[in-house]
Amino acid sequence: MKAAYLGPKASFSHQAALEIFRDTPIQVEALPTFADIFEGVQSSQHQYGVVPFENSSNGSVVQLLDLLADRQMKYNDVKVCAEHYLPVHHQLLVRLSGQDAWRQSGLEEALTHVKKFYTHPQAWGQCSAFLSRNDCKHIVRQDCASTSEAARVVSENEAGTCAAIASNLAAEEYGLARLADSIEDKGDNTTRFFIVAKADITLPKSALQNGVGSSGIYKSLVSFTIDHDSPGTLADALSIFKMHHFNLTSINTRPSRLRPWHYIFFAECEQKHYQNQADAITNLISDLEHVAMSCRNLGSWEDQLEPV
Template sequence: MSLATVKPLRIVFLGPRASFTEEAALKIFSDSGAVFTPLPSIREVFRTVENNDADYGVVALENSLEGSIGETIDLLANSNLRICGETEIRIKHNLIVKPGTSFNDIKLVISHPHALAQCRNFIESRLKNARVEPRPSTSDAVKEAVENSGVAAIGSELAAYVYGGEIIARGIEDHRDNYTRFIVIGRNALEKGVGMKTAIIFTLPHRPGALYSALEPFALRGLNLTKIESRPIKGKPWEYLFFMEFEGYERDERVSEAIEELKRRTTQIKLLGSYRKVP
């Protein structure tokens, strides 16, 4: 096959441009000559990959301060796509303005609600006289701030670069240990990365000890669980599914035995794939 006939990977991610999700997508795929396209919602990312209009999608799974992204887990439960890889991004917030703007000029601070909450101490100490308003995303906020005088946005260094903003304060987040995990969704696991995790979703019979029984096969085989949480099942009030990740490859003997035993103890189980972390 000639190089001219090799099509670049098509990557979609939750936009807009210069979002933290784009940073994650670039971290994973920037060395592959991929074509990147922002989309307006997590649901649209899933739909585009499901329809084969993209090879992979990148969406957030959880934040170390705010917790899991429920919509991502819900869509995984109802999609035929698999988790193909993961990475994490340290969330570094910066104060970004139209070039030439000083602290004394700032009358309005805008950003995504999570970013505003994560920079509360900085806002209250350095910008206590400014109004604070939420925006749909940090990228939208940066674009707006750069286009208007007296407005400051909290966003990423990438957003400042893309939209031509000036960073007048860096690392303004209250907690430095602020990370977001992003997953790659698709059909084929990425070959790059380190380590190996497997993810599953399952439901249980409503009886005492059901969750204990479900976890026992993994404990007996020394498999380390790295994440487990419950999510409400849409349309079934007070019924829940469980999303679980653990170390190991789905075809390893210990892992496959644990999954087979789990199948006998659950009412439904879905294997979401085994995948590596791109450091």
């Protein structure tokens, strides 16, 4: 049994996959794109896929929405079967050297030697308070394709004049030392991951051991398109969720690409656990079909969000 995550190695998706499958015999494997992961699951090369769905500060990941939209009907059987919340912490990392005492003498001293920071563009924004410190402002910033790529580049910098903003997992993977911990602005910055699988595959009981356990709340994701020329259809479609006692929690929109200004909607909804969870969503879809041009059940899973 194999689970694919969005690579490269030491990415936040990798960290999520390790947490999810820690207590299972399932092997985790990096794939380069979202599409590779969906193809891997659809073709049963991989039983599971781990993909980021949204970040608490940056919002939805449109690349994932576009794959879930499945405009070419290539991933008919791929559904969401679980979710996982990963707190996102950024560390300032350098390559250690036995010769240069300054690299081990703390942040202030080390920063006077650092000439260049490397990270993924999103991380600059997430660490803006740290980066506006007086002793950071002069340091040049270089974009990388991922935070783990930043760590890899810095691991090859023998002079130690480069520092990466990346995760603890990336620090481990590339043998880097932490100059500063959790330099992100918002301590509650969190990414929500989806675990996708074919409809008939469920997560092993030993997975998600570090989740919140049995919340009793079930979430579902439903996609649908409507006839935009018929006034009131979107409101009608959304009212069906209420009629079936589903609480609508979020809505996302992407272009359907059938024609301009025609959209595919993603509605996420939740319901306290009933005996007949599967029936409830089947009945919802059946009523939605009368109002929508097309609609699809993209899966149901147990809520893993820590109660506030």
